[in-house]
Amino acid sequence: MKDMLGLEIKKGNKARCLAEAIVGPVREYISRHTTVSVERASLRLCGVDGMDQEGTPVPNIMANQLKAKTEHGAVRYLLGACLKKGMSVDEMSRAVADGFDISSVEIPDMALLEEEARKYVERMKTLVLENRKLRAEKILKYKSNENSPLLYVIVATGNIYEDARQAEAAVFQGADIVAVIRTTAQSLLDYVPFGATTEGFGGTYATGENFRIMRKTLDIAGEKAGKYIRLVNYASGLCMPEIAALGATERLDMMLNDSMYGVLFRDINMYRTFVDQHFSRLISSYADIIINTGEDNYLTTADAFEKGYTVLASQFINERFAFDAGMPSRLQGLGHAFEMDPDIPDGFLYEIAQAQLVRELFPECPLKYMPPTKHMSGNIFKGYVMNTMFNLVAKLTGQEIVLLGMLTEAIHTPFMQDRYLAIENARYILSNTASLSDEIIFRDGGIVQKRASEVMDRTLDFLGSVAERGLFESIEAGMFADIKRSASGGKGLEGVFEKSPDYWNPFEIMLKEELCIGGTK
Amino acid sequence: MKDMLGLEIKKGNKARCLAEAIVGPVREYISRHTTVSVERASLRLCGVDGMDQEGTPVPNIMANQLKAKTEHGAVRYLLGACLKKGMSVDEMSRAVADGFDISSVEIPDMALLEEEARKYVERMKTLVLENRKLRAEKILKYKSNENSPLLYVIVATGNIYEDARQAEAAVFQGADIVAVIRTTAQSLLDYVPFGATTEGFGGTYATGENFRIMRKTLDIAGEKAGKYIRLVNYASGLCMPEIAALGATERLDMMLNDSMYGVLFRDINMYRTFVDQHFSRLISSYADIIINTGEDNYLTTADAFEKGYTVLASQFINERFAFDAGMPSRLQGLGHAFEMDPDIPDGFLYEIAQAQLVRELFPECPLKYMPPTKHMSGNIFKGYVMNTMFNLVAKLTGQEIVLLGMLTEAIHTPFMQDRYLAIENARYILSNTASLSDEIIFRDGGIVQKRASEVMDRTLDFLGSVAERGLFESIEAGMFADIKRSASGGKGLEGVFEKSPDYWNPFEIMLKEELCIGGTK
Amino acid sequence: MNAIKAYGDTLNDGRVQLSFTLPVADSPKAREAARLYVRKLGFSDGEVVYAAPLEEEFTFFVAYGKTDGFIDYDEVRGVEKIDFMSFDEINEYIGDNIGRKIVVVGACTGFDAHTVGIDAIMNMKGYNHHFGLERYPMIEAYNLGAQVPNETLLSFSKEISADAVLVSQIVTQKNVHIDNLTELVELFEAEHVRNSTVLCVGGPRIDNRLALELGFDCGFGRGTYAEHVATFIVRKMVERGIA
Amino acid sequence: MNAIKAYGDTLNDGRVQLSFTLPVADSPKAREAARLYVRKLGFSDGEVVYAAPLEEEFTFFVAYGKTDGFIDYDEVRGVEKIDFMSFDEINEYIGDNIGRKIVVVGACTGFDAHTVGIDAIMNMKGYNHHFGLERYPMIEAYNLGAQVPNETLLSFSKEISADAVLVSQIVTQKNVHIDNLTELVELFEAEHVRNSTVLCVGGPRIDNRLALELGFDCGFGRGTYAEHVATFIVRKMVERGIA
Ligand code: B12
Ligand code: B12
């Protein structure tokens, strides 16, 4: 990493100390709690799947049966029931769909449970390790065909089959990464729908079957193109851990996953979110899945010039939470965005300053850079030029993952031709300016350096205030994104449980062991 | 001018010495010759205008009457006839249109002629000086509203009234400069058509009346926009000096004018061209009209990466010819172009290298930078992005006059909306990257510097060979643009005359005096 | 009669730029198909200037068409120019003509979470240097924010006796907004408060025509400021005698 | 029947992007006019997503239309896929079927000075790594360059007994190329050499359909290489028995 900004390393260290001071107390809370979604995720890792006749997914039926018993850990009841009934998890899933109640069963001996659990934990480990291996091999094999940065496009038709077709085309056109955008408000569903879906608004439901359909499509299209195509979805919202679990088993490669996004932007309860994000990150860490944090969202409501520091502050917090979940930097796709008002003179320099600052502060993270969205208008031509400048900053500052802007951003979710044009734009810029970043030096004390150091200083101030007040209290006071969320408000608090002393979750145990994380067992 | 390339000044000096060695022998030839077009231009400067019933312009009728007598200077005959007949030039023009032959008159005493000439020369001087004054005042007054660089757009409908409407819109949209592109092949007409015209192919006829219509339109539109809008046409082709004369009197502000373009790209005889370009530049120098040289044309047939040096070589030659005509650097709008194949990796860096090189070698010239044309395709979106990168290089390297690329370059002459989009694109880039050039430094010994010094060295080699061989011989040998032109071939040689010892041209005399140029009188 | 046509570079040349994708493989035949398709769309002449494969079975085209079609500009209806009042004029108008503070509720309804638009209209600070309704001394403004169910909006409006209800709808994919807006109007009608409430809807894909069709009093698109909707509300209230 | 329609993100959604200018001042009325204009063009639905004044009396629009129009892809005619021969195959074919070098003349005619296209076809070095006709051992190629009057081209062709004449036309404004090409065909016919000569025309705005209409044997557009036209010439010569 070239030092372009003359940043003193110690400012970054200071920010990390503050992030630790902020996250520490939350970590303590997390370690003492579980949630319905953590438990459903664990059930899914055991192999629970399917739905009943009303369409309620089996993991939800089980969790509903357990209610307060959840504090002991849901897997205990599942495996207890399996042992008692002499059923496999598959068989038990079907039985539950047909009306069987796992909470009604008396729980066998812990030793028997652990014995039984080992089978399912091993099965999950094998599956995930095979996914990791396959992914790693393919990436290595096809490395030289990838774009640098990786080009990330979205599909969002609402219909998984149409999405698959769009994704295929995107790969043909040169994309490296395909994200299936979720339908409006799936984040607020406290369950993961089942099966393939063909209806959605502004996006497509995340379901296990949809993941499989898209995974297969991308594997085939990738082989044709001589590439490993990464698949992205959202481990976010009320089902964050469950989707992380599905991602791990269905070989997704990246997940939108943020430690505070749900709280601020979806009014999900903060306790729920903090516990969920931790478990989801344990899974993604183990499955070698890159997370994409959601700092771009700050700038969709706030002004990018004024509030550049909130992005940075959130990145330090996300980083800390990620480390807590045993996640190495190379999986932390911290997010940021090109959202400066195009009318600001020298806006390009300010964008460079921010992007380069993030680059230098997080040298090992596969940063995810988001294109202009807020200032995109129905003027598709102007928008296309703004995307060009975005691509240029991305290349110049060495971002890794570049979500491509669509010229129709202000109009509709992307048409097939919009994606083609976006990829063509990006590939032209990547090639045309290939060595630019090695070629230029920013003037000492110039606009770029000054702006970077201002943003850094404001970040430190801000993190300082948050550390002083405490994270829960800071969010309650509206310090993030000007949004106030009360600690007991928001969706999903009823799904949070204090772990009882005998809480048992073989997947959590395994993950923490594998990821070398201490803490309560 | 910032020294970004670490160029040794002495390389520029060396190139200038070679240019002098190349141009010197041509200068000698020029001083001994005149052409029909020089003479017609001089007649026009006296006030000759109009046409006969067949549509032949009066200056041409007169020149045709003179034939070999041209070697004595046409003004001698015109004023002689006026004196003899007791007519003004206006009256004489009409008489000639009706059949009167000025070659039939006996020429009065030189003293009388000079006396009579003084009147017309003074009239012309007053007119031109008023134009200069008005222009200078307006530019000063409105300076702060101009774009930097100046944004130059073309109109080319073929119909002067439709052109005027397009031009008005362009000014509304933010253009600083409007060029009326000439109809296909006007350069090969050995006369300037008369009156307003409404038919043309890919452009509009250059005529005195069309100049007036457009001048008035731009003055009005400019006042509305709070700007002085520069008007551009072509002092090029077989009528180069005549159009320069019309430009001086009709207050054009810039003229496409190149010392070799006609020879290479229009197969006009080289003797004719060299003599014509000299006289046209005398006029433009005196009228304070910026010339735009045509180096971009080299790159429409040759490869920009391979042949970048030919642009530079031609610039040194154009500069030398311009100095010979008393033209200060501030009127020398040397041309160059962004024509690198967009598929070349790091093409952006090579474009910067060339543009910055030209910038540093000609620090006082208002460089005219041409957009991509050759590699534009029917993909208007891709083209729009290429134009963005062009605008960026223009801003970054401090070009003064930027001809805006049209996204429909490969399809048709610009629609009104194409121009709007071009201006919007440029203005966004100019503002968004306003301070970029102050902000960055190119790495010592990097790609940009290396490329610049390679181009410079190849230019010196090339100029060296031309100097050795002689300019006429070099053109005959196809050393420029791979095009071979024989010295006695091409159009218009029949219009070249060796000046007789008593050759008399009061305008030439006045211009040389005013511009402090020595030489034959 | 004032017939107008698209303008390229000559009056009435009827030139239009198009781009589209056809579900066929790129080939000379596909290009010819694209040309015919442009004609089929009603262009008298069409030139395909670019074609690129988007995939093995899809091709992207850029085309320029020439059309003889025109419309009579004099016949374009439904967009009277309203002269909007200013911040001060509106407050004064309310004082003079209604004589009390008016009550306005705004919300982004259904599953729509795009609050920036409704905030631009409601919030103190407003948008592009145009104050929002909260800043108006004669307006009592409530902003319920995002993802508000229609039922909640109705009951809240009744509770505070809202004079005007402002709905924002940004997500329009698969016409989800139409269903949602229709439901809202039906709810208000069922509870007999439709006539005593000025109902407005706004969003980038909304226009007055659509709003009227759906049973709203007015629709506001891109570039709306608080004073636009406030002017409409107060005049409508006076017209309806809601005062 | 194989009906195809534009594709946005769902099969047969019929979505097309348009941009155009109308000669009216920017205003809500103008936007509504633009929407009606899009409908008038034959779109069943049209949304104007952007409007900007280009001048006091002109406004630019970007719109997305939805159309029900389709074409039957099976009915698209006139673009048979030709399998082109390679450099070697062509020379061999000439040797085998004609038995002598063939004579080809090329020129950019009228006032057109765009030589790059005809050079790409004729010159030794060719274009995009496809050799030009001058390099073909079995072809005697003459390139007359730019701005060649039709008369000159005719007389030169007769002089050297050209088997094929290649005309390039790039400038097409106000259909200047149509007049020029029509004149050329008439000249060749008047001198009774039309049938003994393979007449081809090329350029970025040229296609086979237009060429046939004007009386040429074939037309070549963007992306043509020497082997394409050479294949056509030699096959046509054999077909006509010119050999
Ligand atoms: C910011 C943004 C977001 C933010 C919203 C943050 C927030 N708190 O508002 C976030 C990131 C959360 C978001 C999420 C999503 N978004 Co969003 N988003 C945008 C974006 C980039 C800008 C919108 C904006 O802020 N505009 C600025 C405001 C000021 O303009 P405005 O809303 O038009 O409002 C003005 C007028 O319309 C009018 N107005 C608006 N409402 C009202 C009401 C009244 C009464 C009146 C009088 C006037 C009025 O006045 C305002 C001021 O002039 C647009 C793209 C774009 N550039 O437009 C996409 C866009 C709107 N989003 C879109 C989508 C699909 C989504 C998601 C569904 C994606 C997904 N599957 O996850 C989610 C779902 C969220 C949900 N549940 O609704 C699509 C909608 C497509 C469509 N036509 O249906 C867009 C167009 C992007 C795209 N091309 O895909 N988004
Ligand atoms: C280079 C260029 C010039 C150069 C030409 C240099 C030269 N020696 O050729 C110069 C600067 C001189 C020039 C001048 C003008 N130009 Co010019 N020029 C271009 C430009 C940028 C590129 C053309 C080119 O070289 N293409 C590359 C070649 C390889 O492609 P091609 O010609 O299509 O040829 C291929 C096929 O079409 C085919 N083909 C072509 N001919 C033939 C013939 C046969 C028999 C066959 C089989 C195949 C074939 O095979 C070739 C290889 O695949 C285009 C814009 C653009 N990007 O296309 C404008 C363009 C063609 N020019 C244009 C105009 C208007 C002019 C001028 C009239 C402007 C003016 N008023 O001064 C002048 C007039 C010149 C004249 N008298 O004709 C317009 C034409 C508009 C129109 N549709 O009518 C264009 C489109 C630019 C614009 N948007 O205004 N131009």
Ligand SMILES: Cc1ncc(COP(=O)(O)O)c(C=O)c1O
């Ligand atoms: C971290 C994260 N999660 C989720 C989403 C998507 O939103 P929703 O909550 O509607 O799924 C985003 C949007 O950008 C995000 O950044």
Ligand SMILES: Cc1ncc(COP(=O)(O)O)c(C=O)c1O
């Ligand atoms: C110096 C110069 N003269 C003239 C022209 C225009 O061409 P024509 O010779 O067709 O007028 C150009 C074209 O760019 C040019 O650069």
